Amino acid sequence: GAGVSQTPSNKVTEKGKYVELRCDPISGHTALYWYRQSLGQGPEFLIYFQGTGAADDSGLPNDRFFAVRPEGSVSTLKIQRTERGDSAVYLCASSLSGGRSDTQYFGPGTRLTVL
Amino acid sequence: GQNIDQPTEMTATEGAIVQINCTYQTSGFNGLFWYQQHAGEAPTFLSYNVLDGLEEKGRFSSFLSRSKGYSYLLLKELQMKDSASYLCAVSTYSGNTPLVFGKGTRLSVIA
Numbered sequence: 017g018a019g020v021s022q023t024p025s026n027k028v029t030e031k032g033k034y035v036e037l038r039c040d041p042i043s044g045h046t047a048l049y050w051y052r053q054s055l056g057q058g059p060e061f062l063i064y065f066q067g068t069g070a071a072d073d074s075g076l077p078n079d080r081f082f083a084v085r086p087e088g089s090v091s092t093l094k095i096q097r098t099e100r101g102d103s104a105v106y107l108c109a110s111s112l113s114g115g116r117s118d119t120q121y122f123g124p125g126t127r128l129t130v131l
Numbered sequence: 132g133q134n135i136d137q138p139t140e141m142t143a144t145e146g147a148i149v150q151i152n153c154t155y156q157t158s159g160f161n162g163l164f165w166y167q168q169h170a171g172e173a174p175t176f177l178s179y180n181v182l183d184g185l186e187e188k189g190r191f192s193s194f195l196s197r198s199k200g201y202s203y204l205l206l207k208e209l210q211m212k213d214s215a216s217y218l219c220a221v222s223t224y225s226g227n228t229p230l231v232f233g234k235g236t237r238l239s240v241i242a
Contacts, residue, residue: 020173049229058135058218058232059174072229107173116161116222117181120230122173 018042020123022108028129029098037093037126039108045121047114048091050083051107053125059107065091066114098130133157135233137219142239143209151204151236153219161222164230165193165204168216177204177217206238214240 021040029035041048046067051059061075065085073083080098085091095102105125111118134156143149155163162181166174180186180195180202192205204217216235223231 051232056234058220058234059230061229061231064229075229117179119164119176119179121176122166124173 020108020110020121022106022123022126024126025124026127026129028131030131031098031100033098033130035095035098035128037095037106037128039091039093039110039123041089041091041108041110042121043089045110045112046088047111047118047120048085049109049111049120050091050093051109053105053107062093064114071114095128098128100130103128103130133221133223133231135219135221135231137217137233137236139234140237140239142241143206145209145211145240145242147209148205148207149209149238151206151217151219151238153202153204153233155200155202155219155221155233157221157223157231159223160197163193163195163202164220164222165191165202166218166220168218168235170215174218209240211240211242214238 023038048065050062053059063083064072068088080096083093105127107125109120109122111120137153165177168174178193185194190207195202216237218235219233220230
């Protein structure tokens with residue numbers, strides 16, 4: 017079946033611009049996660065959705081970052097006034113129910129470059 | 132705080148066995164995952180351990196000791212395609228379940 021998909025695969029923007037990154041989880045998965053991965057590092061948690069609500073947004077670095085999941089499926093990560101330090105691969109993952117032992121399945125990521 | 136340590140790089144020979152270690156200190160524990168990540172690709176699930184002991188799955192095995200805060204991933208009969216980063220991740224005890232990842236171990240398999 018279809019896995020987690022993310023668009024765009026690459027995004028180049030200029031400092032100060034606004035970007036949106038999209039994640040389409042595995043059908044039927046209620047839990048959705050956003051992570052950020054810098055070169056040579058492991059993924060770093062940003063935000064977790066259970067259904068439509070953000071169950072844990074403690075990983076968002078500041079108020080320039082915001083994410084939504086209005087219908088409990090597709091999610092959009094929004095970054096305002098981008099900075100060069102935001103350059104990274106943004107990974108989305110989904111799991112069946114968000115249970116502690118649930119496997120998270122990752123998408124291919126969006127590589128964001130802020131010039 | 133959360134701390135997960137794994138070696139940065141390892142090199143092993145095709146056909147050999149390699150063990151990748153992971154130690155963790157986290158505020159709570161609900162299991163440990165290993166993921167494989169090829170360069171430029173998504174992490175893919177390899178194994179999950181929540182009880183002490185060894186879990187074997189084909190050429191890959193994963194071990195956990197909760198009392199020692201220690202896990203390892205064992206790869207047997209190494210193949211060139213096993214060259215990748217291996218990520219250790221802990222599911223911490225909280226109402227929600229973000230994974231806390233280590234920095235990953237980059238494994239190079241050489242002929």
